Amino acid sequence: MAINALLTRPIAVLPAKIGDPIRPFALGLWDEIRPLLKPEFSVTALRKTMATYVHSRSYQIAVARPGSVRHDINGTPVGPVSDADRLDAQQKYEGFKARDGSRNPKSAPPLPTPASKSDVIRAGLLKRKDTPR
Numbered sequence: 001m002a003i004n005a006l007l008t009r010p011i012a013v014l015p016a017k018i019g020d021p022i023r024p025f026a027l028g029l030w031d032e033i034r035p036l037l038k039p040e041f042s043v044t045a046l047r048k049t050m051a052t053y054v055h056s057r058s059y060q061i062a063v064a065r066p067g068s069v070r071h072d073i074n075g076t077p078v079g080p081v082s083d084a085d086r087l088d089a090q091q092k093y094e095g096f097k098a099r100d101g102s103r104n105p106k107s108a109p110p111l112p113t114p115a116s117k118s119d120v121i122r123a124g125l126l127k128r129k130d131t132p133r
Contacts, residue, residue, distance in 0.1 A: 001014075002053075003033075003049050003050060006038060006041045006046050007037060007046075008036050008038055011036070011073050013026075013072065013074070013075045014053075022061075023062065023069075023070075023071040023075060024062055024069070024070045024081055025054065025070060025071065026071060026072045026073075026079070027070065029073060032072075033046070033050070033073065034046070057093065057096045060089045060092045061089075061093060063081055063086060064086055064090040064093055065086075066086075068080070068081040
């Protein structure tokens with residue numbers, strides 16, 4: 001909705017309401033969207049809004065899906081997402097998961113091993129050395 005708010009007319013490739021599917025953009029779609037910018041908004045505002053959308057988790061999931069297809073400004077399929085783009089989107093999605101802590105517990109770093117009895121004694125003696133008498 002944020003992108004369409006900046007344009008003179010809504011573009012069909014974007015979801016119209018919550019729950020609508022997110023469709024990967026055709027390559028070069030910027031050249032078709034840019035002329036639709038309302039005069040009161042800057043190109044920078046449109047660029048930032050589109051960047052936020054295409055770098056979002058939901059968009060990356062849509063690109064990463066097997067068999068995903070790119071769509072033109074009217075929402076018409078124009079061709080498959082390349083394997084390289086799909087792999088890149090999968091890696092970005094994994095990065096999202098790593099940042100928000102939703103990784104699989106198996107991939108979490110191992111817990112530290114408990115200290116040996118001699119390590120505990122040594123640490124206690126070192127602490128005693130540092131305290132003033």
